[in-house]
Amino acid sequence: DSGVTQTPKHLITATGQRVTLRCSPRSGDLSVYWYQQSLDQGLQFLIQYYNGEERAKGNILERFSAQQFPDLHSELNLSSLELGDSALYFCASSVGSGAPNEQFFGPGTRLTVL
Amino acid sequence: GQQLNQSPQSMFIQEGEDVSMNCTSSSIFNTWLWYKQDPGEGPVLLIALYKAGELTSNGRLTAQFGITRKDSFLNISASIPSDVGIYFCAGQQPNFNKFYFGSGTKLNVKP
Numbered sequence: 001d002s003g004v005t006q007t008p009k010h011l012i013t014a015t016g017q018r019v020t021l022r023c024s025p026r027s028g029d030l031s032v033y034w035y036q037q038s039l040d041q042g043l044q045f046l047i048q049y050y051n052g053e054e055r056a057k058g059n060i061l062e063r064f065s066a067q068q069f070p071d072l073h074s075e076l077n078l079s080s081l082e083l084g085d086s087a088l089y090f091c092a093s094s095v096g097s098g099a100p101n102e103q104f105f106g107p108g109t110r111l112t113v114l
Numbered sequence: 115g116q117q118l119n120q121s122p123q124s125m126f127i128q129e130g131e132d133v134s135m136n137c138t139s140s141s142i143f144n145t146w147l148w149y150k151q152d153p154g155e156g157p158v159l160l161i162a163l164y165k166a167g168e169l170t171s172n173g174r175l176t177a178q179f180g181i182t183r184k185d186s187f188l189n190i191s192a193s194i195p196s197d198v199g200i201y202f203c204a205g206q207q208p209n210f211n212k213f214y215f216g217s218g219t220k221l222n223v224k225p
Binding site (some may be wrong): 088102107 | 156158159218
C-alpha cells in the first residue's frame with residue numbers, strides 16, 4: 001500500500017459525459033501528478049500540482065482539467081468523453097516538487113467509455 | 115516531446131536466470147526511477163537513483179545511473195515467478211518537474 005488513495009476504482013460512462021476522478025496523496029506529500037495509461041501502453045504524464053498550484057503540464061487535452069484543494073487532495077475532470085479516453089488513470093504523489101523526487105502511485109481508476 | 119527508449123520490450127526467461135533491461139535518452143537526466151507494475155495495479159517504486167554512476171541494490175534488484183546521465187540499467191538476479199510484471203523506467207530532467215516514462219519491459223518467468 002503506497003498510501004495514495006484513488007476513487008472510484010472503476011467508472012463506466014457514455015460518450016459525451018463528464019466524470020471526476022479523485023486522489024488523496026500520501027500524508028505529508030505536497031505534489032500530486034496525474035497519468036493516463038491506455039491498454040498495454042506506457043504512462044503518459046498529464047499534469048502536476050504542488051501545494052495547490054499547477055507546476056507542470058504534459059499531454060493533457062483541453063477537455064481535461066485538474067485542481068488541487070487546500071487539503072491537498074486533487075481531482076481530475078474529464079469532459080466530453082470519447083471512446084479513446086478509456087484508460088487507467090493514475091495519481092502519484094511526492095514530498096516536493098523538483099529533484100530529488102520519488103513518486104508513489106495510487107491503485108488507479110479504470111475508466112470505460114461506451 | 116522527450117522520449118525514453120526502454121529495451122527489451124518483452125522477455126521470456128526461465129526461473130533462476132538473471133535479467134537485464136535498460137533505458138536510454140537523448141537528454142541528460144538528474145533522476146532515474148525504476149517501477150514494477152502488476153496487471154491492473156499502480157506502479158510500485160523499486161529503486162531511485164540521483165547521481166551519475168550511482169549503483170543501488172534492493173534485494174535481488176540492482177540499478178545503475180549511467181555515467182553519461184543519459185541511461186540507466188536494471189538487473190534482476192535469480193529470477194522467481196513473482197518477478198513477472200511490467201518494469202518501467204522514469205527519468206526527470208534538470209530544472210523540469212515532470213517525469214518521462216519508458217514504454218515498459220514485460221517480463222515473463224517460466225517456473
